[in-house]
Every structure is written in structure tokens, then in C-alpha cells.
Amino acid sequence: MAMWVFGYGSLIWKAGFNYDEKLFGFIKGYRRLFYQGSTDHRGTPAFPGRTVTLLPCDGEKCWGMAYKISGEENKEIALSYLEVREKQYDTKAYVDFYTEPNSTIATIQGVMVYVASPDPRINPNYLGPASLEEMAKQIIQAEGPSGPNRDYLFQLDEALKQHGCEDSHVIDLANAVRKLLPETKPSS
Known part of the structure; x- marks a missing residue:
């Protein structure tokens, strides 16, 4: 039996494991937000970066x-x-995954997704909400x-745009970061 994994951050553009098939689509009832601290990939324990996690949110997609992963060995390698x-x-x-925007019937049921708990007692790297400017400064x-x-x-902003997806939180945060970055001057 195949295993399906849903990626909503860097897994969109960089799986890092063998898979049989990939589908772009959505899950319902969750919102992607830059509320998770990254102390091992995009930051350090002294200065965490911000990555996305999911928060339950009625009516959101x-x-x-x-990614579909078949074969026991491939599943074990991917999970490890x-x-x-x-x-x-x-x-x-484990969530339902849809590919058609107005569909009420899931394309795939039981797709596994990793989520960071918003409870700092369970998840010490949870950063939670902040203003766009604060998040942008931290990300820079x-x-x-x-x-x-x-x-x-x-890369997340670009990957979503390539698939015709507009996520206002990602777009607004990317624009806030670009606004704060020093302009690159052409070399003479």
C-alpha cells in the first residue's frame, strides 16, 4: 500500500526522497503561517529562523x-x-487532499503531514504570531x-506562484523582506 506525504513548505520544491508521483493540491481547514522557529535548518538556537507550520482555521485551504511513496524500503527511507x-x-x-478547488470529495484520504504544535510546553521552537515587520527582520x-x-x-513564494497559488501571508511577508533588504547596485 502506498503512503502519501503532504508538503506545504520546502517539501514543495525539494522532496529529498524517492517518490512515484506528485500532485499539487490542497488540504482544508488549515492555514500556512510563518510561526515555527527553525534552529536546525534556517536558523540557530541563538537566532532562530522562521518557517511555516499549519494552524487549524475553518474555511481555509x-x-x-x-507525494506518493510505494514499496516498503522506499517508505522506510522516506520516513527516516x-x-x-x-x-x-x-x-x-492525517488529512484529506484535494486537487480540484470546488471538490467536496477528496482525491486522496489519509495523507500524512507534519505540523508544529502551537503549545511552547510541547514545542519549544514555536514562535507564534508577530507583526510582518518583526517577522521580516528576523528572517533577514x-x-x-x-x-x-x-x-x-x-523559494516558497516562487514555488507557490509557479503553481498559480497566491498565499497572502507568504506574499506579504516576502514583500516585507524585500522592502527591508538593501538594494543591490549593479557593478561597474
């Missing part, structure tokens, strides 16, 4: 990529990889082993 990559996300949820300054935090934000 979160677009992303679902994801447990390290997503280790700061303390919860796995944060950098970890996987690179600058702003690259994560810009």
Missing part, C-alpha cells in the same frame, strides 16, 4: 505538494529522512546550515 528533516515538527496529522538576519532564512521564504 492550504496548497502544497502531495523526514523524521530528521521535520524533527522540529512534533505532530503528524537568520541563517542556518540549510542557508539564509530569506531563501526559504523566497
Whole structure:
């Protein structure tokens, strides 16, 4: 039996594991927000970056990529990889995945997704809400082993746009970061 994994952050553009099929679509009842601290990929324990997590939100859709993984060995390898990559996300949820915007019938049921709890007693890296300017300043300054935090934000913004998806939180935050970045002057 195949396993399906839903990615709503960097998994959209960089799976990092073997898969049989990928589908762009959405899950219902969740909103993607830059509320999770990253101390291992896009920041450090001293200066965490911000990455996305999901918060329950009635009436919302979160677009992303679902990956089908078949074969016991491929599933084990993918899960081992994801447990390290997503280790700061303390919860796995199993959700319905849709590909058609107005569909009431799920394309795939029981798709696994990693979520970071908003409870700091369970998830010490949860940063929660802040103003766009505060989040933008933090993202500009944060950098970890996987690179600058702003690259994560810009790649997510671009990946969603390539699929025709407009996520206002991602767009507004990316624009706030661009506004604060010094302009690059052409070399003479």
C-alpha cells in the first residue's frame, strides 16, 4: 500500500526522497503561517529562523505538494529522512487532499503531514504570531546550515506562484523582506 506525504513548505520544491508521483493540491481547514522557529535548518538556537507550520482555521485551504511513496524500503527511507528533516515538527496529522478547488470529495484520504504544535510546553521552537515587520527582520538576519532564512521564504513564494497559488501571508511577508533588504547596485 502506498503512503502519501503532504508538503506545504520546502517539501514543495525539494522532496529529498524517492517518490512515484506528485500532485499539487490542497488540504482544508488549515492555514500556512510563518510561526515555527527553525534552529536546525534556517536558523540557530541563538537566532532562530522562521518557517511555516499549519494552524487549524475553518474555511481555509492550504496548497502544497502531495507525494506518493510505494514499496516498503522506499517508505522506510522516506520516513527516516523526514523524521530528521521535520524533527522540529512534533505532530503528524492525517488529512484529506484535494486537487480540484470546488471538490467536496477528496482525491486522496489519509495523507500524512507534519505540523508544529502551537503549545511552547510541547514545542519549544514555536514562535507564534508577530507583526510582518518583526517577522521580516528576523528572517533577514537568520541563517542556518540549510542557508539564509530569506531563501526559504523566497523559494516558497516562487514555488507557490509557479503553481498559480497566491498565499497572502507568504506574499506579504516576502514583500516585507524585500522592502527591508538593501538594494543591490549593479557593478561597474
